[in-house]
Amino acid sequence: MAVTKRAARPARAPARERARPILGRLAKAYPDWGPTLEFRTPLDLLVATILAAQARDERINEVTRTLFQKYRSAPDYVRAPQATLEKEIRSTGFFRQKAKAIKGATQGIVERFGGEVPRDMDGLTSLHGVGRKTASIVLGAAFGVPAIAVDRHVERVATRLGLALKGKDGVERGLAALYPKRDWYKVTWTFVLHGRRTCTPTPACPRCPVLELCPYPKKTR
Numbered sequence: 217m218a219v220t221k222r223a224a225r226p227a228r229a230p231a232r233e234r235a236r237p238i239l240g241r242l243a244k245a246y247p248d249w250g251p252t253l254e255f256r257t258p259l260d261l262l263v264a265t266i267l268a269a270q271a272r273d274e275r276i277n278e279v280t281r282t283l284f285q286k287y288r289s290a291p292d293y294v295r296a297p298q299a300t301l302e303k304e305i306r307s308t309g310f311f312r313q314k315a316k317a318i319k320g321a322t323q324g325i326v327e328r329f330g331g332e333v334p335r336d337m338d339g340l341t342s343l344h345g346v347g348r349k350t351a352s353i354v355l356g357a358a359f360g361v362p363a364i365a366v367d368r369h370v371e372r373v374a375t376r377l378g379l380a381l382k383g384k385d386g387v388e389r390g391l392a393a394l395y396p397k398r399d400w401y402k403v404t405w406t407f408v409l410h411g412r413r414t415c416t417p418t419p420a421c422p423r424c425p426v427l428e429l430c431p432y433p434k435k436t437r
């Protein structure tokens with residue numbers, strides 16, 4: 217059978233041709249894709265995502281299992297003395313900044329959104345300490361609103377795979393242009409898991425499920 221040049225070198229195919237098979241393979245390789253932070257409500261997820269900065273999700277889940285029993289609404293966080301909250305989240309690291317961010321965000325939710333976490337990007341990013349990545353995680357996972365959350369894993373994977381230009385804004389724009397909105401949630405969480413488990417800073421290319429589709433020039437052997 218004749219083998220075309222493109223079939224022989226799929227890594228050189230344009231990003232729009234590789235995007236779909238890449239997503240399909242990653243979803244198959246990581247069937248457990250999805251948020252690893254535990255939450256019951258949008259408020260829980262917002263707080264957990266703020267806490268997760270510079271910390272492992274497992275540690276955050278250990279802390280929030282107790283925290284979320286005590287704090288069930290935005291006013292609960294607003295009423296809590298800063299020092300008490302700091303003590304309760306101390307083991308997540310950077311606890312002073314995180315307590316300040318949680319109190320600032322929940323204050324905004326109470327004062328400007330009637331105590332409910334806003335369901336749109338502008339509302340979420342207007343809250344103290346809430347950036348685009350955190351807002352996208354909450355939108356996608358808590359509200360089912362299409363959003364691509366770009367953390368360091370998504371950025372690394374997307375740029376190595378040649379699907380987007382470097383930089384968080386460029387990656388979000390690039391992936392949003394390649395994938396339909398219905399896939400944005402899946403893109404976020406399959407890319408996160410791929411970046412955590414295989415396409416790590418020193419990638420494990422020989423066991424990568426998208427090896428032949430990847431144009432990264434510094435693949436490991």
Ligand code: SF4
Nearest residue numbers: 415419421424430432
């Ligand atoms: S082949 Fe290597 S660099 Fe490319 S996506 Fe896979 S692990 Fe990452």
